[in-house]
Amino acid sequence: MAETTPTPGMDERHEEAHADGVTRREFIYLTAGAMGAVGAGSVIWPFINSMNPAADTLALASIDVNLAGIDVGQAITVTWRGKPVFIRHRTADEIAQADSVKLDDLPDPQPDSERVIKPDWLVMVGICTHLGCVPLGQKEGDNKGEFNGWFCPCHGSQYDTSGRIRKGPAPANLVVPPYEFLTDTTIRIG
Amino acid sequence: MKKVQWNNPVIRWVDERLPVFSYMNAEYNEYPMPKNANYLWSFGGIAGFMLVAMIVTGVLLAMQYTPNVHMAFNSVERIMRDVNSGWLLRYLHANGASMFFIAVYVHMARGMYYGSYKAPRELLWILGVVIMLLMMATAFMGYVLPWGQMSFWGATVITNLFSALPIIGEHIVTWLWGGFSVDNPTLNRFFALHYLLPFVIFGVVILHVVALHEVGSNNPAGIDVKGPQDTVRFHPYMTSKDAFALTCFLIFYSYWVFFNPNALGHADNYIPANPLVTPTHIVPEWYFLPFYAILRSITFKFFWIVPAKLGGVICMFGSIALLALLPWLDTSKVKSARYRPIYKWFFWLLVIDLVGLTYVGGSPAEQPYILIGQICTAYYFLHFLVILPLLGKIEKPLPLPKSISEPVLGAKESA
Ligand code: HEM
Ligand code: FES
Numbered sequence: 001m002a003e004t005t006p007t008p009g010m011d012e013r014h015e016e017a018h019a020d021g022v023t024r025r026e027f028i029y030l031t032a033g034a035m036g037a038v039g040a041g042s043v044i045w046p047f048i049n050s051m052n053p054a055a056d057t058l059a060l061a062s063i064d065v066n067l068a069g070i071d072v073g074q075a076i077t078v079t080w081r082g083k084p085v086f087i088r089h090r091t092a093d094e095i096a097q098a099d100s101v102k103l104d105d106l107p108d109p110q111p112d113s114e115r116v117i118k119p120d121w122l123v124m125v126g127i128c129t130h131l132g133c134v135p136l137g138q139k140e141g142d143n144k145g146e147f148n149g150w151f152c153p154c155h156g157s158q159y160d161t162s163g164r165i166r167k168g169p170a171p172a173n174l175v176v177p178p179y180e181f182l183t184d185t186t187i188r189i190g
Numbered sequence: 191m192k193k194v195q196w197n198n199p200v201i202r203w204v205d206e207r208l209p210v211f212s213y214m215n216a217e218y219n220e221y222p223m224p225k226n227a228n229y230l231w232s233f234g235g236i237a238g239f240m241l242v243a244m245i246v247t248g249v250l251l252a253m254q255y256t257p258n259v260h261m262a263f264n265s266v267e268r269i270m271r272d273v274n275s276g277w278l279l280r281y282l283h284a285n286g287a288s289m290f291f292i293a294v295y296v297h298m299a300r301g302m303y304y305g306s307y308k309a310p311r312e313l314l315w316i317l318g319v320v321i322m323l324l325m326m327a328t329a330f331m332g333y334v335l336p337w338g339q340m341s342f343w344g345a346t347v348i349t350n351l352f353s354a355l356p357i358i359g360e361h362i363v364t365w366l367w368g369g370f371s372v373d374n375p376t377l378n379r380f381f382a383l384h385y386l387l388p389f390v391i392f393g394v395v396i397l398h399v400v401a402l403h404e405v406g407s408n409n410p411a412g413i414d415v416k417g418p419q420d421t422v423r424f425h426p427y428m429t430s431k432d433a434f435a436l437t438c439f440l441i442f443y444s445y446w447v448f449f450n451p452n453a454l455g456h457a458d459n460y461i462p463a464n465p466l467v468t469p470t471h472i473v474p475e476w477y478f479l480p481f482y483a484i485l486r487s488i489t490f491k492f493f494w495i496v497p498a499k500l501g502g503v504i505c506m507f508g509s510i511a512l513l514a515l516l517p518w519l520d521t522s523k524v525k526s527a528r529y530r531p532i533y534k535w536f537f538w539l540l541v542i543d544l545v546g547l548t549y550v551g552g553s554p555a556e557q558p559y560i561l562i563g564q565i566c567t568a569y570y571f572l573h574f575l576v577i578l579p580l581l582g583k584i585e586k587p588l589p590l591p592k593s594i595s596e597p598v599l600g601a602k603e604s605a
Binding site: 169 | 343371471472
């Protein structure tokens with residue numbers, strides 16, 4: 001701390017000691033500043049991260065669904081992670097429609113085969129990829145849009161019988177969640 | 191700041207140690223106000239009153255409200271039916287948000303008409319834009335609290351805006367939600383923030399007023415104060431004028447609260463939130479409609495690469511960011527539209543444009559509304575990015591009066 005009471009000739013001594021022009025004080029400022037930033041960052045991150053999904057929220061991550069009662073042409077909606085999941089027992093017609101589309105015609109090209117495990121069963125998260133509304137099309141009298149799939153009433157996105165986006169502001173196809181067939185008639189989502 | 195020698199010994203003792211009394215005297219008693227200020231200058235004070243009213247009613251509501259997805263809706267119904275004067279608190283608060291926005295929008299329009307954002311008031315104006323942004327965040331989160339259908343789906347659509355950001359978007363949305371959809375963690379944190387932000391607004395309002403009193407108030411002539419003959423003391427002249435304006439405003443406010451308390455809200459919000467069913471028309475509160483219309487107007491790829499969804503989000507936030515840049519976009523040296531014969535018309539065109547956007551924002555996303563919305567959106571950006579910068583160069587302003595008192599007292603005295 002001798003520097004706080006400058007003595008004649010002290011500055012010159014500094015210059016001599018550090019030919020590269022960096023003084024001891026500058027070095028201490030920098031390293032202290034850097035340590036301070038690391039310290040602050042290591043506190044801020046847990047603070048921010050505390051707002052991410054908690055362990056119990058993550059624990060609700062999978063559900064089992066029995067498909068036995070769903071006839072051809074029928075659909076059900078189940079809740080997974082607080083979101084609706086559409087499960088549709090597709091008709092042969094719907095499967096054929098989904099297969100016959102040229103990939104070039106799709107804003108988000110993906111063949112139907114990549115979106116299903118068994119073509120009869122279409123399982124997807126029922127949330128419009130635009131801004132998160134639930135599209136219509138699950139119930140008998142619903143507006144299914146021009147492509148006979150789903151229609152989002154919020155801003156008019158239209159999905160086909162494979163849940164692929166065809167028209168409207170949504171950028172992507174309806175998301176297929178991770179799922180597997182436990183038996184022929186039960187699936188586990190998540 | 192001028193120190194006052196107070197006669198009262200207690201006041202003097204405090205003031206010598208913490209000059210709050212001298213400060214209040216300088217800023218709210220002696221503060222020189224341009225004497226030509228009209229009633230549009232009362233809306234800042236009205237907005238301040240509304241902020242305090244929102245905090246008082248809000249704190250009382252918070253004593254009865256439960257931020258939990260299973261209980262929130264019922265706790266609000268309990269406030270309406272069982273809590274003593276609960277209906278009054280809630281209707282004052284819910285309609286108060288609308289009144290607060292009316293006051294602030296008029297206040298901003300006043301600033302735009304009379305050029306109050308120009309040097310040396312740029313920072314003052316920017317602090318105002320910050321207040322508006324904070325108000326929007328606060329009102330948005332407040333509307334989620336009753337946990338009705340509009341609460342839930344409004345929250346879903348607006349938080350999903352962030353998913354438009356490339357790469358980090360999805361992570362941000364999950365982080366905002368604290369889960370995989372709008373759910374209990376979301377409601378809980380929105381309540382915490384809804385409680386916090388008004389006090390942050392209060393802090394920024396203090397900065398806003400400090401900045402104002404540093405540079406002084408603008409006036410309808412948009413010219414500088416030349417001396418004491420151009421001003422009046424804040425008290426009693428402005429305090430009494432503002433009190434009258436506030437009284438009229440309160441009558442207007444009372445009309446909504448007592449005679450039409452649900453007109454500004456949406457009936458769907460009296461249906462409890464249901465994550466599996468989206469209402470057919472999701473409409474935000476009226477004060478968000480112009481920005482919502484801009485968001486929805488971008489139905490095409492932007493500059494051939496930016497996807498429509500991201501483009502809409504950029505335009506919506508951009509439309510607000512432009513306001514902060516206004517001091518530099520407007521190149522005219524003349525402040526008041528009174529002396530800007532062309533700008534005057536463009537100002538009213540912008541007002542009409544915003545009314546158009548409001549109308550479109552509340553209409554379903556179909557033709558012809560989409561097209562009208564696109565035209566209005568294009569004009570909005572045209573106004574700020576092309577018309578204002580060019581107009582300052584082209585327009586020939588009318589001759590400015592020599593001083594504020596000249597038009598009032600006649601040329602002889604002011605000369
Ligand atoms: C900038 C000031 C504020 C604005 C613009 C604002 C806005 C809103 C809005 C729009 C609602 C929804 C009203 C409805 O439809 O029911 C609301 C609800 C609520 N606010 Fe605020 N608020 C503000 C300040 C506060 C403060 C300071 C508190 C508490 C300390 C608070 C507590 C509440 C509570 C508990 C509710 C839920 C009850 C209800 O829905 O009526 N607010 N707020
Ligand atoms: S949320 Fe479905 S179209 Fe916008």
